[in-house]
Amino acid sequence: MSSSATSHLTPWQRGLLLASLMLIALNLRPALSSLAPLLRQIEASTGLSSSAIGLLTTLPVLCLGLFAPLAPRLARRWGSERTLGAILALLAGGIVLRSLLPPLGLFLGSLIAGACIGILGVLLPALVKRDFPAQAGQLMGLYTMMLCIGAAVAAGATAPLATAFDGRWQPALATWSLVAVVALLVWLPQLRQPPTIAPRRGAGGSLWRNRLAWQITLYMGLQSSLAYIVFGWLPTLLMDRGLGMVQAGLMLSGSVMTQLVSALTAPWLATRGRDQRLAIVVAMSLTLAGLLGCLYAPLGSLWLWAVVLGLGQGGTFSLALALLVLRSRDAETAGRLSGMAQGAGYSLASLGPLLVGILHDATHDWAPMGVLFTLIAVLATLFGLGAGRTRYVNDV
Incomplete structure (x- = not known):
């Protein structure tokens, strides 16, 4: 539906639409963060090497990037509502597949889940902007919060779930498909609406030859690299340092929950200054300090460093999202960027x-x-310093 179509919806219908969008946002991280606390169990039961486990944690993240450009094409062809419903169903199937026929199902299911999350991650912000244009800024903060909650809950609850299932990792992983099923059920009323076919965007200037666009892209990619290293490997690192499986998962969960603080405040503080360079340096410094603390600090201080890590990564991620808007003069450019x-x-x-x-x-x-x-971290900071200056991709 268009923004004009949503204007005549009842408060109940608008509330249901918003709730369904936020429930879908809750699904954008559990498939990634639920795997990490179980890597040692998966390695032991399947015989996979550390390199193969590294590939397993890499595959869904790679799919986030490879399949993101497919989202606008699917929305133009089938409509945003139907595309989103189909991708949610496929995400639930991919999560279940990870628990079947290991190790082939693990890799194939991870590929499907990563592809679905990549498509959903592009569609959701566009739908928020389309259906709630006056509240888009505030709702993107809520959107970021739901991502953090989904990641934190999955990271903290997966190991206890495996314990509850007599130490079996397969049903613990498959449980997270239920979150996608619930979101799909709440989304079903939107499928009764006439499909909205997104218009084809104008070509505009090519961002692929734009230096500022590349600085933003490289900052986004490098800070995300550290985030997905944490999602994929932090519990394993902590267990090798002497923590139990449940304790390591809870520490990842606590670190991600801490991100809520800086994810909501960092962009607001950054826009109060002349530009975003100082905020980028501070956030990345906290991230690196937290990572090094988790690697080298005494075991008794690990919770402190997990909190520092969360504060840093919440800031780096939210600043990366903010730059997409702050460096664009119009919505069309922001979408392409x-x-x-x-x-x-x-x-x-x-x-x-x-x-x-x-x-x-x-x-x-x-x-x-x-x-x-x-x-x-150093490379991310360097590219962030270029991206953080007050300029626009339209002008350079």
Whole structure:
């Protein structure tokens, strides 16, 4: 439905539409963060190497980037409502498939889940902007909060679920398909609406030859790389340092929940200054400090460093999203910049978890990861300093 169509909806209908959009946003991270607490169990039961486990954590992130550009094409062909409903059903199926026929089902299900999340991640912000244009800014903050909650709950609850299922990781992973099924059921009333076929955008200037657009894209990709390393490997790292499976999962969950604070406040604070460079440096510094603390600090202080990590990563992610709007003069440019930054950025981000797996396979040690984390953080900061200046991709 168009924004004009939503204007005559009853408060109940508008509330149901908003609730369904936020429930869908809740599904954008559990398939990624639920895997990490179980990697040691999966490795032991399937015989996969650390490099193969690294590929398993990399595959869905790579699909976020590869399939994001498909979203506008599907929406133009089938309508946003029907596309979203079909992708939700496919996401539930992909999550269940990860628990069947290991290890083939693990990889195929992860590929399907990553592809679905990549498409949903492009469709949802566009729907929020279309159906709630006057509240789009506030609702994007709520959207970010739902992402963090979904990631945190899945990270913290998956290991206890495996324990409840007599130590079996398969049903613990499959449980998260229920979240997608609930979102689909709440979304079903929207399928009765006439399908809205998105208009084809004008070509505009090519962002792929735009230096500022690339700075934003590389900042998005590099900060996301650290985020997906944390989603994929932090519990395993903590367990190898001496924590139990449940405790490691809860520490990841707590770190992600901490992101809510900086995810909601960092963009607001950043827009109060002359530009966003200081905010980017502070957020990335907190992220690196948290990662190095989790690697090297005494076990008794790990909760402190997990909180520092969460504050940093909530800020880096929300600032990356904010830059897509702040560096665009109009909505059409913001849409094209978002597609580029998510497509190319997430493809780059997928290399992070893979490199961690390869490096751990080669060294059988976590200490060398500090060099990798520092290199990624420094590069992200450098590109962030370029992206954080007050300019517009339309003008450069």
